[in-house]
Amino acid sequence: xxxVTAGKSVPVDKQGDLSxxxxxxxxxxxxxxxxxxxxxxxxxxxxxxGECAEACHFYVATKDPKYTPIWxxxxxxRAYKRESSPFSLFYRLFNLEKAVTVDQLEQWQExxxxxxxxxxxxTMVCPMGIDIAALVGQARHAMFHAGLAPQGLLQKAEKEAxxxxxxxxxxxxxxKLESIAAKHxxxxxxxxxxxxxxxxxxxxxxxxxPDALAYAxxxxxxxxxxxxxxxxxxxxxxxxMVSGNLGWQKDMTLKVINAAVACKAKTVIIPECGHAxxxxxxxxxxxxxxxxxxxxxxxxxxxxxxxxxxxLRVKQxxxxxxxxDPCQVSRRGGATRAPRTVLNALGVELVEMxxxxxxxxxxxxxGGVLAIPSAxxxxxxxxKIKMQQVDATGADQLVTTCANxxxxxxxxxxHFNWNRTADSLLQLVAENLAA
Numbered sequence: 258x259x260x261v262t263a264g265k266s267v268p269v270d271k272q273g274d275l276s277x278x279x280x281x282x283x284x285x286x287x288x289x290x291x292x293x294x295x296x297x298x299x300x301x302x303x304x305x306x307g308e309c310a311e312a313c314h315f316y317v318a319t320k321d322p323k324y325t326p327i328w329x330x331x332x333x334x335r336a337y338k339r340e341s342s343p344f345s346l347f348y349r350l351f352n353l354e355k356a357v358t359v360d361q362l363e364q365w366q367e368x369x370x371x372x373x374x375x376x377x378x379x380t381m382v383c384p385m386g387i388d389i390a391a392l393v394g395q396a397r398h399a400m401f402h403a404g405l406a407p408q409g410l411l412q413k414a415e416k417e418a419x420x421x422x423x424x425x426x427x428x429x430x431x432x433k434l435e436s437i438a439a440k441h442x443x444x445x446x447x448x449x450x451x452x453x454x455x456x457x458x459x460x461x462x463x464x465x466x467p468d469a470l471a472y473a474x475x476x477x478x479x480x481x482x483x484x485x486x487x488x489x490x491x492x493x494x495x496x497x498m499v500s501g502n503l504g505w506q507k508d509m510t511l512k513v514i515n516a517a518v519a520c521k522a523k524t525v526i527i528p529e530c531g532h533a534x535x536x537x538x539x540x541x542x543x544x545x546x547x548x549x550x551x552x553x554x555x556x557x558x559x560x561x562x563x564x565x566x567x568x569l570r571v572k573q574x575x576x577x578x579x580x581x582d583p584c585q586v587s588r589r590g591g592a593t594r595a596p597r598t599v600l601n602a603l604g605v606e607l608v609e610m611x612x613x614x615x616x617x618x619x620x621x622x623x624g625g626v627l628a629i630p631s632a633x634x635x636x637x638x639x640x641k642i643k644m645q646q647v648d649a650t651g652a653d654q655l656v657t658t659c660a661n662x663x664x665x666x667x668x669x670x671x672h673f674n675w676n677r678t679a680d681s682l683l684q685l686v687a688e689n690l691a692a
Contacts, residue, residue, distance in 0.1 A: 269367075277358070284403035287401075299388065300337045313378065326389045335354045374624035418502070448485065451483075457526065480563060525551050531661060556683055582614055586659060593615055611649065623661060627668070643669070644669060663679045
């Protein structure tokens, strides 16, 4: 099915043969289930100032008001006013807010999934402190339960939940890891019963940038630490989280947690993947039901701590570098300083972009948007902002710490015939280890 929006045909994906009324009922019931006093305060707080629009890469790239971040929540804001707000009786009695229709939910599939990376830049600039990115996450839960999630994203999330990852069966993954080890002449300690560090892998990173595993092994060997990869909990990407399926999200998270507990890991390292960091570092304990019995570190945090403690020694690199902050690691995750600590140790000339760190502009492919074919034109438009920022620095090299961002840069480079490549911070470190 397709709907026509702003002169373009935008596909609408549906799961199941539910009636329109049932889809609306399921969406609103799930949204109400997620709803709490914090969300209610958010709904009541918007003053319609427009600050979030100017912070959104999709709005800035198109100047189309339908991409204003707070507008993406309109059906759920309307449902809140009619059903849960202090004046809900009057809203219903005088029909001050009309009931949400299935046509509106179908139209909003593009806004909630295809035009939101949940980067949180809108959240950061909102003068009322509304966490729009978090509310979009709740709206995605509702859309999934209504059978209105984008099919491409949903299929990948389902495969990940069913098979434990996107790279195939456990044996197929093991063979891929062994192939990488053989290519680089390294040993991978798979399924150790005990290790201080458990490294997780990303189904985005390994197929696209398989050398990343070799770089990690090289760093660990250099440091002389005890580490392992566990086949019972190797995958950390957690696409179910961005698809809106809380059940699948929990299953994927518990696989990693249980594997880390089984090998008595003191630290679980998330590879260069932003959403994986969010899924375990900031949502893991909620899924587990108690505090995690280990520390969670993004790869950039691990490298920064190792450099600061003297456990990791690196050589000086004589070139200028600009750094792209992955939204989920930096702005949403708080690890903004870590990669800069590493780059400082490498002695590079760091040339920051105009908007950097916590105010970094998103690459345009996060939040599952990269997995939605119909969103390609929009994310390319948004990517121009990042492309122009990078070019303006004049830096010799572009570095980041997220495989999904790197894939978006690869897509943007191919689409615009751009001459830039986003390189890995881990690779930069592994190639410049001091004797």
